[in-house]
Amino acid sequence: MGFQITGMALKNLLSRPATKLYPVEPQVYTTQTRGHVDNNMDACILCSICVRKCPATALAVDKEARTWTINPFSCVQCMACVRACPRDSLSMLPEYTAVAQSMSTRTLVKPEDEDE
Amino acid sequence: MAERTVIPFGPQHPVLPEPVHLDLVIEDERVIEAIPQIGFIHRGLEKLVQKLDYQSFVSVTERICGICAFGHSLGYSETIEVLMGVEVPPRAEVLRVIWHELSRIHSHLLWLGLLADGFGFENLFMQCWRLRERVLGIFEQTTGGRVILNACNVGGVNRDISNEDLRGIVLILDAMRDEYQVLLKTFLKDRSVANRLRGIGILPKEKAREYGVVGPFARASGIAEDIRSFGYGGYGLLHAFEPILSEECDGYARCKVRAEEVLQSMDIVAELVEKIPDGALSAKVKGSPAAGSRAVSRLEQPRGECFYYAKGNGTKYLERFRIRTPSSDNLAGMVHTLQGCDLADVPMNILTIDPCVSCTER
Amino acid sequence: MDPQVFRDIELDELEGQIRSYRERGWRLANLCGSSVGDKVELLYSFSDGPELENLRMLVDNGQKIPAVSPLYPNAFVFENEARDLYGVVFEGGLIDYGGRFYSPSVPTPMNPASLPAQEYLASARAAAHAEAEGEEEAEGEVSHG
Numbered sequence: 001m002g003f004q005i006t007g008m009a010l011k012n013l014l015s016r017p018a019t020k021l022y023p024v025e026p027q028v029y030t031t032q033t034r035g036h037v038d039n040n041m042d043a044c045i046l047c048s049i050c051v052r053k054c055p056a057t058a059l060a061v062d063k064e065a066r067t068w069t070i071n072p073f074s075c076v077q078c079m080a081c082v083r084a085c086p087r088d089s090l091s092m093l094p095e096y097t098a099v100a101q102s103m104s105t106r107t108l109v110k111p112e113d114e115d116e
Numbered sequence: 117m118a119e120r121t122v123i124p125f126g127p128q129h130p131v132l133p134e135p136v137h138l139d140l141v142i143e144d145e146r147v148i149e150a151i152p153q154i155g156f157i158h159r160g161l162e163k164l165v166q167k168l169d170y171q172s173f174v175s176v177t178e179r180i181c182g183i184c185a186f187g188h189s190l191g192y193s194e195t196i197e198v199l200m201g202v203e204v205p206p207r208a209e210v211l212r213v214i215w216h217e218l219s220r221i222h223s224h225l226l227w228l229g230l231l232a233d234g235f236g237f238e239n240l241f242m243q244c245w246r247l248r249e250r251v252l253g254i255f256e257q258t259t260g261g262r263v264i265l266n267a268c269n270v271g272g273v274n275r276d277i278s279n280e281d282l283r284g285i286v287l288i289l290d291a292m293r294d295e296y297q298v299l300l301k302t303f304l305k306d307r308s309v310a311n312r313l314r315g316i317g318i319l320p321k322e323k324a325r326e327y328g329v330v331g332p333f334a335r336a337s338g339i340a341e342d343i344r345s346f347g348y349g350g351y352g353l354l355h356a357f358e359p360i361l362s363e364e365c366d367g368y369a370r371c372k373v374r375a376e377e378v379l380q381s382m383d384i385v386a387e388l389v390e391k392i393p394d395g396a397l398s399a400k401v402k403g404s405p406a407a408g409s410r411a412v413s414r415l416e417q418p419r420g421e422c423f424y425y426a427k428g429n430g431t432k433y434l435e436r437f438r439i440r441t442p443s444s445d446n447l448a449g450m451v452h453t454l455q456g457c458d459l460a461d462v463p464m465n466i467l468t469i470d471p472c473v474s475c476t477e478r
Numbered sequence: 479m480d481p482q483v484f485r486d487i488e489l490d491e492l493e494g495q496i497r498s499y500r501e502r503g504w505r506l507a508n509l510c511g512s513s514v515g516d517k518v519e520l521l522y523s524f525s526d527g528p529e530l531e532n533l534r535m536l537v538d539n540g541q542k543i544p545a546v547s548p549l550y551p552n553a554f555v556f557e558n559e560a561r562d563l564y565g566v567v568f569e570g571g572l573i574d575y576g577g578r579f580y581s582p583s584v585p586t587p588m589n590p591a592s593l594p595a596q597e598y599l600a601s602a603r604a605a606a607h608a609e610a611e612g613e614e615e616a617e618g619e620v621s622h623g
Contacts, residue, residue: 007298076264
């Protein structure tokens with residue numbers, strides 16, 4: 001029995017801080033970090049499988065308007081859509097959605113096929 | 117004859133990370149009776165099972181609680197696998213156990229830190245959380261999330277850790293172990309810690325049995341109950357598993373059991389990394405749970421035995437899903453230990469039992 | 479994997495069963511309700527080490543059930559939860575919050591067939607109806623004027 005912490009306290013005085021001086025020192029994302037979902041509209045076939053798989057109902061597909069819409073503020077980055085995509089057009093990118101004053105959606109339009 | 121007074125304690129209190137309210141009936145400085153009140157964060161997640169299909173519901177179970185996040189997704193998946201008769205590939209089972217044991221390390225380190233903070237040992241608190249940060253780092257490297265891992269789904273796991281990375285995890289844990297030994301010595305040998313924890317909230321073995329307490333709370337009272345010792349899933353690969361016990365039955369014993377379980381979990385991870393089989397990560401899960409099918413399963417969460425019950429109705433939506441969390445089982449024991457204790461010991465007493473209110477209410 | 483033992487029992491067998499588990503030193507692992515049509519199903523789970531047994535009992539809505547918390551004190555949480563979410567009333571419980579444990583804003587949200595939930599729905603419907611009529615009257619007045 002005794003006070004065991006003295007050594008630790010002395011070490012604290014002499015060692016560098018364990019925390020990072022964010023934002024001066026930027027955060028490094030890992031390759032696995034789940035930040036936001038992106039869609040490669042050239043490969044997308046607007047099949048709506050991702051819409052059905054999404055547990056947060058953050059996705060919408062409009063076949064008439066040829067659009068794919070995501071509400072990044074509803075998205076929970078579970079990757080269910082990315083895994084379900086039959087054409088691998090969806091991908092998870094490490095950057096987080098930026099903070100905003102109001103919630104907004106992001107709509108991507110599928111370009112018209114050249115030979116149509 | 118001293119006068120009886122009722123002192124409200126919580127729902128917001130410096131030692132309580134989560135809202136639980138207690139009405140303390142006190143006489144002089146002594147607590148005669150404690151009546152708990154919860155319900156401040158009831159979200160009705162069990163009801164949500166009727167709105168989300170059984171595969172998507174994993175995302176919800178993971179969000180029941182920020183500390184036991186992976187554990188709940190694991191318990192839910194195991195229950196649905198029993199319900200539908202799915203055979204999980206062995207590699208997936210071992211990976212699940214590795215993530216689950218890492219969660220236990222992070223949960224216990226978080227708790228040890230909160231305990232140190234509770235008795236005013238700020239330095240120890242920060243040292244515990246500094247170590248915990250490394251475990252969160254492992255989570256981020258392997259799954260992309262620090263709290264919500266999203267690695268478990270019905271049928272297996274949805275991401276792999278390469279054998280090389282697994283050995284890297286063991287190296288990180290080995291480095292942590294040396295630093296952790298210093299903290300362990302402080303928790304178990306330091307005079308100021310012992311002064312605050314010894315003799316607080318004593319729950320003798322027979323009372324612990326009567327009140328049906330689980331987890332470290334029960335093991336600190338000498339009850340050798342740990343679901344991991346039954347060898348379900350990946351735990352079957354371990355050559356031996358002995359639950360960590362203490363016969364001292366007080367707050368110090370609970371601290372000791374949890375502190376030593378961190379080392380035990382590190383050993384489990386190291387052993388399983390040696391033994392991990394190769395093979396598939398996930399079994400195909402098709403169809404829906406049959407009408408009238410039922411399944412129960414149990415899992416050792418950081419706070420104790422967690423009980424899951426699922427009932428199918430022939431559609432892809434479950435009829436009922438029940439999670440009986442360790443903290444809701446420990447509530448009666450907690451109220452019992454509060455009876456007769458000093459008013460000044462109430463926060464420490466609650467803290468050593470570690471009620472997780474988000475889990476309790478869902 | 480845990481053993482999957484489910485047994486159906488009737489209300490009059492309940493007390494004898496629970497006493498027998500208590501005497502054998504089993505602990506109550508779980509008690510929960512679930513809504514089956516206009517009835518409520520109660521599930522009692524008992525465990526002893528790796529052993530696990532579940533008792534299933536169908537009861538009518540509003541039927542009074544003898545509480546198990548005098549024998550198993552940890553059940554007081556489950557009993558009050560079942561009361562708040564399913565409207566199952568337990569008699570002789572250790573601590574009876576009388577429906578104020580979770581204090582849900584809608585009575586018995588998990589069991590729409592219970593009497594309090596039915597009454598609440600009826601009153602909500604009546605209120606909506608009265609409001610609609612009130613609006614119609616207001617519109618009528620405007621057209622008369």
